[in-house]
Amino acid sequence: MIIRTLAILILVAAILGGSGYFAYEYFLKPAKLDIQEKKMPQPTPPPDPSIAAFEALKPHLGQETPEAQAAFEGFLNAYPASPMAPAARAAIGKINAARILSTEISPEKTAYSVVSGDSLVKIAAKHKSGAELIYRANRLATINLKIGQVLVIPKLATSLVVDRAANTVTLLNGGAFVREYPLKSLKLPPSAAKGTVETKVTDKIAMNGTVRAAFGTKDFEGSERSVILGIPGVMLRGTPPAAADSTLPPMPSGIVLDPAEAEEIFVLTTKGTPVTIK
Secondary structure, three states: OHHHHHHHHHHHHHHHHHHHHHHHHHHHHHHHHHHHHHHOOOOOOOOOHHHHHHHHHHHHOOOOOHHHHHHHHHHHHHOOOOOOHHHHHHHHHHHHHHHHOOOOOOOOEEEEEOOOOOOHHHHHHHOOOOHHHHHHHOOOOOOOOOOOOEEEEEOOOEEEEEEOOOOEEEEEEOOEEEEEEEOOEEEOOHHHOOOOEEEEEEEEEEEEOOEEOOOOOOOOOOOEEEEEEOOOOOEEEEOOOOOOOOOOOOOOOEEEEOHHHHHHHHHHOOOOOEEEEO
């Protein structure tokens, strides 16, 4: 009887021991290993090669040469998802804008010789351009022209893309990238807050205080520039200036950028310029 009882106890112990072994091997041991792995220091990820590649391009920053542009474009082709891609696009944008607003002769510009009775406004209308664009591209010191004076007139077919997700405005010329501008604020009405919206520039206004200023007048210099879109109440403008006590006013509705960048878009667009909001 005692021997039989001992045999039963040994069998039960063997069964329980086997169960414990399997429980340990299949449940407790993996959990223990997971805890140990979490405590172990994780390997350092390899350095992003695009960071070093962009560092090598830093001597080109601030340059406005074809070589600098080619270098940054090559970087974007090689590393389109790099964290330095926005900086590369910014560098390309500055070069593109500088080339448009320069006296450089190129296939994208027309040479024009001033004749009697000409003015910048008349020349702009004749070439479906902008008077201020011609003024800036030729680095003029005055709006007064001389007969025989040769002007370069940029041939532009610009369009704008407002990207809600990226919080940017992109300027295109003939569908090609010119420059990307970061938004300071974007407040759109419900009709333009979702989906893709196609509109256009319906007007451009320069305001000096409460007075609308025309190009060439004394009030135009230092005026606040706004690009009016075909969506009621929506304009593209610069951030409003601070109050006399340095208090910053609230951001207005519409598409708000850095004042200098809003002014550049003002110069490089015309009435009818297509605008896509996506």
